[in-house]
Amino acid sequence: MPRPANPQVRSRLLSVGRDVVHDRGFNGCGVQDITTAAGVPKGSFYNYFESKEMFAAEILEDYWQSIEDRHGPILYDARIRPLARIAKFFRALTDDHSKSDFALGCLIGNLSLELSNASDEARSKLLALLARWQEALAACLREAQERNELDRKQNADELAAIVIEAYEGAAMRGKIEQSGNAYERFEKVVLPRLLR
Structure with missing residues (x-):
């Protein structure tokens, strides 16, 4: 059974991910780059964002x-x-x-x-x-x-x-x-x- 969404993780993904995308561009980074920077497992990304x-x-x-x-x-x-x-x-x-x-x-x-x-x-x-x-x-x-x-x-x-x-x-x-x-x-x- 999937773990319930954690609003703190979602917030961290948005904050850190925004910085990563702003620095490297949308196409210059992948989900792995975003989750690594946020300290979150890659698979967790899709618990918070469809794509x-x-x-x-x-x-x-x-x-x-x-x-x-x-x-x-x-x-x-x-x-x-x-x-x-x-x-x-x-x-x-x-x-x-x-x-x-x-x-x-x-x-x-x-x-x-x-x-x-x-x-x-x-x-x-x-x-x-x-x-x-x-x-x-x-x-x-x-x-x-x-x-x-x-x-x-x-x-x-x-x-x-x-x-x-x-x-x-x-x-x-x-x-x-x-x-x-x-x-x-x-x-x-x-x-x-x-x-x-």
């Missing part, structure tokens, strides 16, 4: 939830003007990326490139996360429009999508260069031009 692709969807959710928990409140801080909140949010993301000397990039962007054509589960999760991110930014943009800090003619949802796309481009370039130059250009040049 490696379902695992990818769950680590993406875990990754974004971590960002929302740590940096999401910035976007809702009414003491700060809406456009300044957006800039502060992206500065916090850039600070996260700097901890790896920009070598890891954004897990959402990385797995978008790696899995969007290979895994329906991961693609669906990526679309859902991008929609959540876009809506959080769009809410700030609409508030800025209401306060006459942003042109009301701009579509807030489309502008939020463009901001995310620009940031993901900076994250990809930063990963390639292993430097913060692209992030700096995003923050100092691209973001101010988009949000006027």
Whole structure:
């Protein structure tokens, strides 16, 4: 009879596995690599996840939830003007990326490139996360429009999508260069031009 699932083991697989996938890429590691890093027998993996692709969807959710928990409140801080909140949010993301000397990039962007054509589960999760991110930014943009800090003619949802796309481009370039130059250009040049 199989042993009952242990939530601590599942949590460890997600946390450690997310780091392994972020460091090596989804296709650059196998279930054995993930379970070894987590100190869990390989066979136990499938007690918690139906497939490696379902695992990818769950680590993406875990990754974004971590960002929302740590940096999401910035976007809702009414003491700060809406456009300044957006800039502060992206500065916090850039600070996260700097901890790896920009070598890891954004897990959402990385797995978008790696899995969007290979895994329906991961693609669906990526679309859902991008929609959540876009809506959080769009809410700030609409508030800025209401306060006459942003042109009301701009579509807030489309502008939020463009901001995310620009940031993901900076994250990809930063990963390639292993430097913060692209992030700096995003923050100092691209973001101010988009949000006027």
